[in-house]
Amino acid sequence: xxxxxxxxxxxxxxxxxxxxxxxxxxxxxxxxxxxxxxxxxxxxxxxxxxxxxxxxxxxxxxxxxxxxxxxxxxxxxxxxxxxxxxxxxxxxxxxxxxxxxxxxxxxxxxxxxxxxxxxxxxxxxxxxxxxxxxxxxxxxxxxxxxxxxxxxxxxxxxxxxxxxxxxxxxxxxxxxxxxxxxxxxxxxxxxxxxxxxxxxxxxxxxxxxxxxxxxxxxxxxxxxxxxxxxxxxxxxxxxxxxxxxxxxxxxxxxxxxxxxxxxxxxxxxxxxxxxxxxxxxxxxxxxxxxxxxxxxxxxxxxxxxxxxxxxxxxxxxxxxxxxxxxxxxxxxxxxxxxxxxxxxxxxxxxxxxxxxxxxxxxxxxxxxxxxxxxx
Amino acid sequence: xxxxxxxxxxxxxxxxxxxxxxxxxxxxxxxxxxxxxxxxxxxxxxxxxxxxxxxxxxxxxxxxxxxxxxxxxxxxxxxxxxxxxxxxxxxxxxxxxxxxxxxxxxxxxxxxxxxxxxxxxxxxxxxxxxxxxxxxxxxxxxxxxxxxxxxxxxxxxxxxxxxxxxxxxxxxxxxxxxxxxxxxxxxxxxxxxxxxxxxxxxxxxxxxxxxxxxxxxxxxxxxxxxxxxxxxxxxxxxxxxxxxxxxxxxxxxxxxxxxxxxxxxxxxxxxxxxxxxxxxxxxxxxxxxxxxxxxxxxxxxxxxxxxxxxxxxxxxxxxxxxxxxxxxxxxxxxxxxxxxxxxxxxxxxxxxxxxxxxxxxxxxxxxxxxxxxxx
Numbered sequence: 001x002x003x004x005x006x007x008x009x010x011x012x013x014x015x016x017x018x019x020x021x022x023x024x025x026x027x028x029x030x031x032x033x034x035x036x037x038x039x040x041x042x043x044x045x046x047x048x049x050x051x052x053x054x055x056x057x058x059x060x061x062x063x064x065x066x067x068x069x070x071x072x073x074x075x076x077x078x079x080x081x082x083x084x085x086x087x088x089x090x091x092x093x094x095x096x097x098x099x100x101x102x103x104x105x106x107x108x109x110x111x112x113x114x115x116x117x118x119x120x121x122x123x124x125x126x127x128x129x130x131x132x133x134x135x136x137x138x139x140x141x142x143x144x145x146x147x148x149x150x151x152x153x154x155x156x157x158x159x160x161x162x163x164x165x166x167x168x169x170x171x172x173x174x175x176x177x178x179x180x181x182x183x184x185x186x187x188x189x190x191x192x193x194x195x196x197x198x199x200x201x202x203x204x205x206x207x208x209x210x211x212x213x214x215x216x217x218x219x220x221x222x223x224x225x226x227x228x229x230x231x232x233x234x235x236x237x238x239x240x241x242x243x244x245x246x247x248x249x250x251x252x253x254x255x256x257x258x259x260x261x262x263x264x265x266x267x268x269x270x271x272x273x274x275x276x277x278x279x280x281x282x283x284x285x286x287x288x289x290x291x292x293x294x295x296x297x298x299x300x301x302x303x304x305x306x307x308x309x310x311x312x313x314x315x316x317x318x319x320x321x322x323x324x325x326x327x328x329x330x331x332x333x334x335x336x337x338x339x340x341x342x343x344x345x346x347x348x349x350x351x352x353x354x355x356x357x358x359x360x361x362x363x364x365x366x367x368x369x370x371x372x373x374x375x
Numbered sequence: 376x377x378x379x380x381x382x383x384x385x386x387x388x389x390x391x392x393x394x395x396x397x398x399x400x401x402x403x404x405x406x407x408x409x410x411x412x413x414x415x416x417x418x419x420x421x422x423x424x425x426x427x428x429x430x431x432x433x434x435x436x437x438x439x440x441x442x443x444x445x446x447x448x449x450x451x452x453x454x455x456x457x458x459x460x461x462x463x464x465x466x467x468x469x470x471x472x473x474x475x476x477x478x479x480x481x482x483x484x485x486x487x488x489x490x491x492x493x494x495x496x497x498x499x500x501x502x503x504x505x506x507x508x509x510x511x512x513x514x515x516x517x518x519x520x521x522x523x524x525x526x527x528x529x530x531x532x533x534x535x536x537x538x539x540x541x542x543x544x545x546x547x548x549x550x551x552x553x554x555x556x557x558x559x560x561x562x563x564x565x566x567x568x569x570x571x572x573x574x575x576x577x578x579x580x581x582x583x584x585x586x587x588x589x590x591x592x593x594x595x596x597x598x599x600x601x602x603x604x605x606x607x608x609x610x611x612x613x614x615x616x617x618x619x620x621x622x623x624x625x626x627x628x629x630x631x632x633x634x635x636x637x638x639x640x641x642x643x644x645x646x647x648x649x650x651x652x653x654x655x656x657x658x659x660x661x662x663x664x665x666x667x668x669x670x671x672x673x674x675x676x677x678x679x680x681x682x683x684x685x686x687x688x689x690x691x692x693x694x695x696x697x698x699x700x701x702x703x704x705x706x707x708x709x710x711x712x713x714x715x716x717x718x719x720x721x722x723x724x725x726x727x728x729x730x731x732x733x734x735x736x737x738x739x740x741x742x743x744x745x746x747x748x749x750x
Contacts, residue, residue: 007463009750041693063694083694086636086650087712088382109640139695140639172692238572252549261461264515265484273515275461278724283658317547318416318723319438319458320514336486337462348693349653354726355749374730375384 001365003358004339008261009276011354012341013048013369016363017255018237022051025219025236029146030055032225037061037212039234042348043256044371045357046074048237059102061232065089068096068103070372075112077101080212082168084108084132084140086114094125104165108132108141108151113162116371120161126219130168130212131156135193136186137172144197150204154219157206166210167201178290180247187218195227220248229279240347241298244276245287249309255301256347256357260321262338272334276342277316279353286345299323300341376740378733383636386729388423388744389640390736392630393612397426400611402593405430407600412436412455412587414609417723418631419746421449422731423612434477438609440464443471443478444746451452452476455587457543457607459483459507459515462490469498478707479540483507483516485527488537495536505543505587506531510568511561512547519572532581539583542576544569546609549592553665555622562593570602595623614704615722616673620662626682631722631732632675635696637713645700647709651717652691654728661720674698675716688717 003012023037029036038052041063049060049071054244059078062068068079077100084106085093097103107113107129116127131153134141142149156164171190177183194211201208214231220243225231238256239249264273286294299311308327316323323340324333334340344350351357351371359367378387395415404411407749413427416438424435424446434453437443445455451473459481460468472478482488490504507526509516517524531539546565552558565588573583589606591614600606613631614624633655639648661669674686685704690697698708698715704747709715719725726732726746 007467007750008461029740082599084638084648086383086638088636092382100385105696109711111640112638115712138641138646139697140646140693143643146643176426261463263459263461264488265486266513268518268521269513271513273459278657279727282653283660283724285658315514317514318727322514336484337490349658352654352693375382 001007001363002363003259004358004363006259006358006365008259009280010259011351011357012259013238013258013357014255015359015366017253018048018050020234020248021239021253021255022054026055027231029219029231030084032222034225034228035059035230037232038232038237039082039232040067040071042235042238043357044373045369047070047327047367047369049076050171051151052237061234064375065092065096066372070097072100076369078201080104080130080168080232082106082170084112090115090119093127094119094123097125098333102128105129106132106140106168107152107156107360110155113152113156113159113227117159117161121277126161126163128163128165129156130165131167133167133194133197134320135169135171135190137170140170141169144193149197150200153201153206154204159358164209165207166212166229167194167198168212171215171218174215175242175246177217177246180221183246183248184221184223187222190218191225192224192227198227207334216243217246217248235348238347238351241343241345242287244298244343245290245294251298252341254343256351257341257343258350259339259341261332262336265331265336270331272323272331274340275320277319277320277321279318280350281321281342281344282346282349282353283316284346284349285342288342290292294345296321297342297344300343302340377738378634378735378740379738380537381634381733381740383634383714384750385634386654386726387634388613388732388734389630390734390741392628394426395612396614396624396628396630397429397461400608401430404594404606407597409603410434410598410605412605412607413440413612414502414607415442415446415456417610417613418726419629419730419748421446422742422744424451427612436609439750440471441468441747445571447471455479455505455543455607457481457545459487462487463639465490465494468502469494469500472500473494476652477503480504481507481515481543482527482531488527488531488534492534501536503537503538503540504531505540505585508542508544508569508572510544510546510565510588512545513548516544517700519568523577524572525541528576528581529579537582541587541604542569542573543584543587546588546590546593549590550591550617550621551664552621555596558592558623559596559598562597565593566597566600566603572588573602591618592621592623610723613722613726616718616720617662619673619718620665620669626673626718628716631726632716632718633725634714634716635713637709637711640706640711642707645706647698647706649698649715650694652694652696653727654693656691656696656717656719657721657724657728659721659724666693669720671696672717672719676716678714
């Protein structure tokens with residue numbers, strides 16, 4: 001089947017681009033001398049993860065225990081669950097871990113460590129955990145300059161029930177960068193904060209086994225990673241409009257798009273209506289630091305060569321999207337019935353809204369992939 | 376089971392509130408002398424729709440053909456698909472319609488009418504369609520002041536293949552209101568634009584069989600609806616933080632919430648981290664016209680009595696949410712492991728991210744409902 005014949009809205013994954021994106025990151029991380037433990041939360045499907053681990057040790061990163069179960073059943077034996085775990089889910093983690101070679105959890109608070117220790121004693125098991133470090137994003141993680149951070153690291157080192165895997169961080173603030181140079185500055189901070197903290201722990205007799213960092217923006221531009229052992233970018237398998245805008249990739253590299261149809265035409269306001277809204281794209285704002293008026297996605301030219309910057313996805317409701325023509329661009333060239341491909345601002349959030357991906361090579365749909373959902 | 380014991384994140388529906396909300400709207404619309412054809416897109420589940428149609432004729436409104444199929448199979452025989460249909464989906468609409476008493480589609484462009492007529496001739500069927508009218512929202516619909524609108528209405532009246540059901544509009548701009556008085560002004564405009572256009576068509580010999588309007592904000596405050604035959608609010612079954620903020624309901628009426636756990640604690644920035652992010656709440660901005668700093672949801676007080684306005688859900692990433700304490704509110708009172716209920720800004724978008732709802736009465740989970748997803 002040709003993808004142009006699919007009913008809309010539908011999620012498309014370009015296999016050639018996915019393969020190129022994953023091969024490029026894999027090679028880039030090998031040349032920087034670090035292990036790649038790719039995050040799989042962007043696509044949440046086995047097939048894409050298999051491309052991501054090529055050329056590396058096979059470990060992956062997940063964002064839910066549902067993903068850990070799903071990828072574990074498919075043979076991925078070495079998994080890091082990279083969100084601080086809720087104490088009420090520890091029992092479930094014990095069960096998931098029992099069928100894996102390694103399940104690593106995250107700790108950034110003594111209460112979580114204590115809950116792990118209590119359950120480990122009761123169940124006769126050992127947990128494995130990274131100390132989550134805040135490298136400047138200020139979402140999760142201990143402040144590496146604080147006394148509490150050192151105390152918790154030593155407490156973890158000495159725990160008979162929780163194996164200390166090392167340090168882990170995520171420089172989510174790299175997404176606020178406007179240029180590759182700005183993102184590269186965050187990448188240097190991400191690595192240097194971690195190396196400095198690792199050295200401090202080393203001096204205190206708690207040298208971390210691993211130092212794990214990584215986001216797609218920082219790993220796309222980092223030029224050297226001394227002192228880092230492992231990285232965890234994920235979005236790069238698909239990329240998206242946001243990553244293209246901040247320079248992690250070109251628009252042509254973006255492997256994920258949503259195919260939509262024009263269902264309304266309003267020449268008096270130079271607008272068209274499409275049959276895809278917030279339940280296809282999510283309402284992620286996109287790279288507003290670069291273009292406050294960027295709207296909810298980038299419209300791909302019907303010939304596939306480039307993005308039509310003068311078509312703006314100006315608003316989304318549940319199942320409607322509005323596209324406005326700017327400048328000399330007249331929407332009359334896209335009559336009712338026209339199909340358009342749109343690169344969502346954030347492929348992780350958009351992909352999660354579809355129960356399957358139609359995988360394409362050239363004009364053909366060659367496979368259908370079913371991602372895991374929920375928690 | 377007690378809902379407080381559920382693993383998080385999880386979607387809760389308060390059955391008593393749902394029943395009260397639906398009974399109130401049903402009675403309100405009866406007293407205003409209009410038929411209620413409730414929209415079911417907010418919850419997309421059979422059980423909630425059954426409450427919504429009580430006391431009225433049983434017709435419903437849907438936002439996808441997947442919903443039409445799903446509700447049709449459950450015995451809902453009279454359905455309006457309230458998004459202008461993509462021509463490529465007309466064949467599917469013929470199939471869905473064949474198992475219903477009535478499937479009404481929307482037209483706001485001659486091209487869509489022509490596509491319907493061509494397929495109707497080929498298949499030997501008759502479509503049923505409303506003329507979609509723009510009452511000021513400027514999303515879809517013909518401009519009722521335009522010559523094209525009159526022309527299309529007459530074209531539809533004369534079509535041998537498409538039965539003209541009447542006029543239909545949605546005052547989505549009611550969501551921009553700051554107060555019930557402002558929303559009431561939009562409600563009056565919504566009704567008066569439609570009545571005026573219906574009168575114009577009547578004079579042209581194309582009197583509409585139905586005049587259908589409605590949104591939850593306008594139907595919550597409208598005080599009279601002369602000339603209107605049918606209304607289609609939907610969100611009121613659940614309501615949400617947005618509806619409470621603009622005065623469609625009280626915070627205590629909101630029947631849908633997400634139960635989350637505190638998984639991180641950062642007293643130095645008076646912040647806590649919860650195990651629910653954009654894939655539980657969506658990134659709908661909420662009532663920023665009332666409070667630009669409203670964040671991504673309202674945190675319910677642990678005793679269930681009211682909303683904690685000094686806890687702000689300041690940012691969401693895929694699986695993390697950040698809550699910040701404001702003023703004198705210290706997050707230390709919510710240690711790691713605490714469960715909190717959050718009212719999402721927009722229940723339609725949040726509910727669509729869950730594969731089931733846990734339905735509660737008081738402290739108990741009494742049912743589990745499975746909504747339909749996709750297109």
